[in-house]
Ligand SMILES: NC(=O)C1=CN([C@@H]2O[C@H](COP(=O)(O)OP(=O)(O)OC[C@H]3O[C@@H](n4cnc5c(N)ncnc54)[C@H](O)[C@@H]3O)[C@@H](O)[C@H]2O)C=CC1
């Protein structure tokens with residue numbers, strides 16, 4: 284990764300998280316170019332990360348081996364129109380982080396015969412704790428595949444899917460997933476306030492508990508179900524809370540929520556393909 288030139292086009296929340304994670308891992312700042320539309324946001328990026336910034340997307344493509352497309356799915360076609368000529372000239376590896384957007388659609392927008400790796404990262408990439416799903420189109424060489432994997436591994440877990448249709452599932456589980464856990468922390472904090480804690484204490488306890496549980500699930504030899512059982516004393520307090528979650532249909536609610544997110548990914552793909 285050290286010598287690879289990276290361009291992040293439309294470096295907002297998601298790309299900014301990857302950039303921060305890469306820099307923390309020692310990727311040289313002079314090898315990262317980021318673009319955004321507003322000059323003000325560009326200077327924010329420059330002062331935050333000391334990377335090269337530009338408002339010229341095509342010029343950033345010309346100077347890079349890997350181009351990460353970080354705009355919203357609805358803005359992607361316009362961006363592709365802007366960079367198509369340069370992409371066809373220099374043929375960099377294209378990495379998309381957009382939800383829904385199929386690699387085939389993206390390749391078509393870029394003029395065809397383009398190596399595209401479709402990814403679905405998440406914002407904890409900023410801390411090197413990201414989780415990314417990746418899918419490579421048929422134009423991606425083995426070396427480029429290795430490059431995309433190294434890029435995403437530098438900011439966390441990177442897993443390939445063989446069937447592109449699974450990318451909507453990855454989006455629904457881990458792309459959107461941090462928001463589900465943030466919501467759980469907010470809800471636990473509010474519930475803690477309800478039983479008498481101050482906002483500050485409830486917030487700290489909720490966050491530290493989420494962190495501890497995630498670390499245990501990740502590092503322990505036991506799976507989450509066994510770890511849950513080990514907290515739940517028969518006839519004790521946890522059992523009462525878990526019964527309440529079960530009566531409220533929490534597992535079914537998760538199933539529905541993740542299905543709704545996956546459906547939205549497919550809807551986006553269909554809308555964008557037209
Ligand atoms: N936010 C998240 O947690 C995740 C987002 N994604 C994907 O990442 C993409 C971006 O999402 P966010 O980072 O949340 O959005 P964002 O709005 O924070 O960032 C996008 C940036 O692109 C800029 N932009 C738009 N058109 C441009 C152009 N032609 N040239 C240069 N800059 C341009 C916008 O001004 C904005 O600053 C989306 O496609 C989304 O599906 C994927 C995984 C997680």
Ligand SMILES: O=C(O)[C@@H]1CCC=N1
Nearest residue numbers: 381382454458459460
């Ligand atoms: O909400 C979204 O559409 C994007 C994709 C995954 C996370 N944020």
